[in-house]
Amino acid sequence: MSAAAADDGPWLDEAAGRLVRPFTASDGRTRPTVALDLMTQVMATGATPLGYLGPEHAQALDRCRAPVPVAEVAAHLALPVAVTKVLLSDLVDRGALTTEPPAVHHHPTDRALLEAVLDALRRQL
Template sequence: MISTVVASRRETGITHLLPEHRAILRLCRSPVSVAEIAARVDLPITVVKVLLGDLVTQGFVLARAPMPPRAATSEMTLLQAVLDGIRRL
């Protein structure tokens, strides 16, 4: 399962966190997948999941399923409109 995580607005209380936790928090300033975090911090994904679990429990990050790909639907609609226009020529 793919999950997306993003840092919450909470900024206080991070001094007690491990360096790995802080590195993950820096990456979570914008929505990012768990797999991408693991790659960027060069840790196994299972370790990153545990660290993210700590951060979620403490309220530092929010985890959610990724949003469905709306862009693909919009692109198909646009492509269909272009095709219809070309056929009318």
């Protein structure tokens, strides 16, 4: 076990990965209270959310200092999008986040846009 893994405590195992199911971060909830899609932009309002928030909420809020799409927050947290949407909607409900529609000026089925996305994905692999 590496030093980094030892610091993570019992919740992360180097060989197995995350030992806690992702849906525990959202208390088992799978439906957000706010309509969010993958490209919805979320941004911190600067308000301190009331009530207890888990570490994933804090990480998501920290990631949203500048406008960022929901998909990017999910990737950064390494959580399923469904879980991330619930966490983000909790933060919106508490006034800590605001949302905006996607900043896409192209039609979502525009061939050039889809090819650009495919090219970017291929570069990542």
